[in-house]
Amino acid sequence: MDRKISRRDFLDGMGVATGMAVAGGLLAGCSAGSWGGNHNATADPPDGWDYRGTGDPSYPPAMQGLRGSVNPAMRIPHELRDGIFWSGHKPIHATGERYDLVVVGAGISGLSAAYLYRQAHPGARVLILDNHDDFGGHARRNEFQANGKLIIGYGGSQSIEAPSVWSPGAKKLLADLGIQPKKFETYYDQKFNDRWKLNNAEFFTAEMFGRDHLAVMDGDTQTAATLKNSPLSPAGQAKFLELQDNPGDYLPGLSDAQKKARLVDLTYREYMRDVARMPNEVLEYMQTYTSDEWGFGANAFGAIDAWALEYPGFDGLKLDRSKPYKYCGPTVQIQWDEDDPYIYHFPDGNNGICKLLVGRLIPGTGAPATMEEEPLARVDYSKLDVQGNEVRLRLNAPCVRVRHEDGIVGAKTVLVDYYAGGKVHQVAAGGVVMACYNTMVPYLMQDLPPDQKQALFYGTKLPIVYAMVQLRNWRAWEQLKIFYTRFTGGDWCVAELDYPVSMGGYAFSKDPDQPVLVHMIRMATSPAYDNPRGGIGPGRRELFTRPFARYERTLRDQLARLLSAGGFDPARDIQAITVNRWGHGYALEYGRPWAPFWPDGPLPAVQGRRPYGRVTIANSDSQNRAYADAAIDAAIRAVRELG
Structure with missing residues (x-):
């Protein structure tokens, strides 16, 4: 377990977590009823505020190490939350830029809002701001190289799930982008598991059951025979x-x-x-x-x-x-009556939707024009924010304040402040779509009504971690006859072979001796609470106080225990790791018994997303559903509300 992984150097210099209690206090989730100043101590994350993974920052999809919501992207939002950002003298630098629309957040919802607004208003000038170094929100692309061959994975939003029951507006957006879900019936190798005789499995952990044990299912079901030797x-x-x-x-x-x-x-x-x-x-x-x-x-x-x-x-x-x-x-x-197979999946997950949106919004960036071009299309990030373009996408630019001109909610101009290059800059807009995490909106819009702030805070997202692990081959999986495993305990709840999608010149691994990506999932919500909202804060604090080295350690440990009987050696067989950490991950979906207001209301998501003058609110948070169609539906509504 202590041997270095071959072909990787991104652990060099990684520290060990210190000051857990102090850091936990800083990185707690937002508290309803407290709008800034609710923490009085500042602490550094264990890998340092400047750490954003390793690799070339000019092309974020190929960076590795600890990615997702990287430390630099979190710094300013946390200072806003803690009520310390505006302390001291921060002059506002007017850029002179004026846009018809400013979108805060470059995820599926934000990019969709920009696209839909320009459909309704051809030629409109749009600025999209995001605090991260990559677009897509949770729909993030992870790239790897194996002997000069490109391998593509995803760092968050996986698939176009259940497209048959998407809203007409969401279906139309897919069609406008040239995404034809039916084509995935060919692109996705639906016979892959049958051909290699691979099954679902469950792994009993020694920490919970006294000994490790892999129980390979009969297809996707446990039987008396498959459980016979289990703990x-x-x-x-x-x-x-x-x-x-x-x-x-x-x-x-x-x-x-x-x-x-x-x-x-x-x-x-x-x-x-x-x-x-x-x-x-x-x-x-x-x-x-x-x-x-x-x-x-x-x-x-x-x-x-x-x-x-x-x-x-x-x-x-x-x-x-x-x-x-x-x-x-x-x-x-x-989804009650839908029976769609789970196959509608770009190699980079729903970043495929985002890249196609970027291609429509900003020509000349290298973004794809068709779904077949998407896997191999390489975006030139230097061309996302070019003066003179009708649409500009500005990364590493966290929004810090949104307010109507002169403080008048009926004003026709909204002033948007963002932070970049050590300064606060200001642009003017005819309208704004807040497609960021909804729990950040009260910190950015201090004049919102208190009841609306409370409702927005209710929707704090569930913390999750998606890791993509590049393996030298998947021979151990073939030997053990598994493709998906649920762990009964431990850091990671799932390990699975990536989805077998080949399209547009990109080919999935053809046999067990070829490199492959393994997707691992860690749901960080603390299990100590019967109400999931209670587990969000503790889970998020623990998530953010971990250095990358600890994620890697537990990942190697669980893969080694799962696959060692198939001949797997983590030091030899793991070639690269990208850990996508999302402190604000899944939008919280209402459910009984812990959400007694469901379904009769009043629903916090509906109360929180009310338009406020020339500002509307999007993101899947506002739909209380962690799905791509919810993000698109939110964008449709937000653009419609702008008029």
């Missing part, structure tokens, strides 16, 4: 198989409506423990069952949604499934 006791195995294959009516004597009402008040873990009477070892085994998709464990995930998603334990209730129950979460209801 679950024979009684525990029998109880889980009952839950999965033959659950009884655990709520006898109740009507359909009464059973559903009972589920509304329970988490999935409470249902398994108190209703299905599962033993503790089964509860521990199932804790991370929901983690990678929803951002938190079974102890906080609602039983009503677990039933709706056909998780183990509900068949015996014989509940009516003809339509979604009103208390199911928003995505569960939207």
Whole structure:
């Protein structure tokens, strides 16, 4: 574990986390009801505020190490949150620039808002600001090289999920960009796992069960045979198989409506423990069952949604499934009848959507014109912010204040201040779309009504980490016959081979002796809380006080334990690592039992996204759904509200 990884030098000089308690205080999440000044100590992150990973900063997708929300991108937002940014003398430098629209945030929602605004107002001058060194928000591209061959991965937003149930406006935007989801039926190798006889798996960790054990499923299901040698006791195995294959009516004597009402008040873990009477070892085994998709464990995930998603334990209730129950979460209801395969995936995830948007907004950057061109298209970042262009994308430029001219909400001009080059600069705009994290909006717009600030704070995002690991080959995966593994515990809840997509001259790994990327997921929300909002702050503090070296250490450890029986050696077989850390990751989706206002309202997302003069609010936060279509829907609404 202490040997250096071949072909990489990005650990040189990395320090060890110090001052955990002080740093944790600085990097806590926003607190509802407190708009700045809620922390009185400043501490440096362990890798230093200037650390943004390693590699050439002029081409961010190829940088490695600790990426995602890099330290320089977080510094100014945290100073704003802590109420210290404006202390001292900070003169405002008027740039003389005036735009029809300024967009704060260059993620899917912000880029979509700029594109849609120009559709409605051809020739409009638009400035897009972002505090990061790359565009795309969570839809981030990760590039690697293996013997001169380009390997493409993603650092966040994965796929165009369930496109059949996207809104008409979101579908139209895809069509306008030339994205035809049906083409992925050819680009995505849907027979890959069958051809190599690869299966789902679950890894029992020694920390939780006394010994490590890989349980390879029969396809995607555990059986008595696949669990035979697992650390679950024979009684525990029998109880889980009952839950999965033959659950009884655990709520006898109740009507359909009464059973559903009972589920509304329970988490999935409470249902398994108190209703299905599962033993503790089964509860521990199932804790991370929901983690990678929803951002938190079974102890906080609602039983009503677990039933709706056909998780183990509900068949015996014989509940009516003809339509979604009103208390199911928003995505569960939207996707109730869809049956789309999970194949609509660019090699760089939804950064493909972002690159196509950049291509439409700013010609001449090298951004692609078609979906087939997207994988191999290389954006020239020096051409994103060029004087004279109708649309300019300004990176490394955190917005620090947005206010109407003369403080008059009815004014036709909005003044936008941003920080770059050690100075505060000001531009003027006819309108603004706030497509940044919604919890930052109250710090940028101090004159918002207090109730709107409170509502915006409610939507603080769940912390997540997506790591892309370049392996010399995937022979160990083939030997063990696995492609996806859920860990019952540990730092990382999932390790999986990247999706087999080949398109536009880009080819996925063809056989087990070729290099491949492995995607690893860490959901950082603390499991100590049955309400996921309670786990956000502690999880985010722990996430930000980690140096890259510790992420790498736990990643190597879990991969070695998972794959060693297949001949895997982390020092020999890991060639490169990019860790995409998102302190504000998944938009928090409302769910029972912890969101009692759902679905009847008032909903914090709806209250928080109210237009304010010539400023409107977008991002998936404002739709309380962590999906690309939600980000696009938010942009559609925000542009429409500008008029």
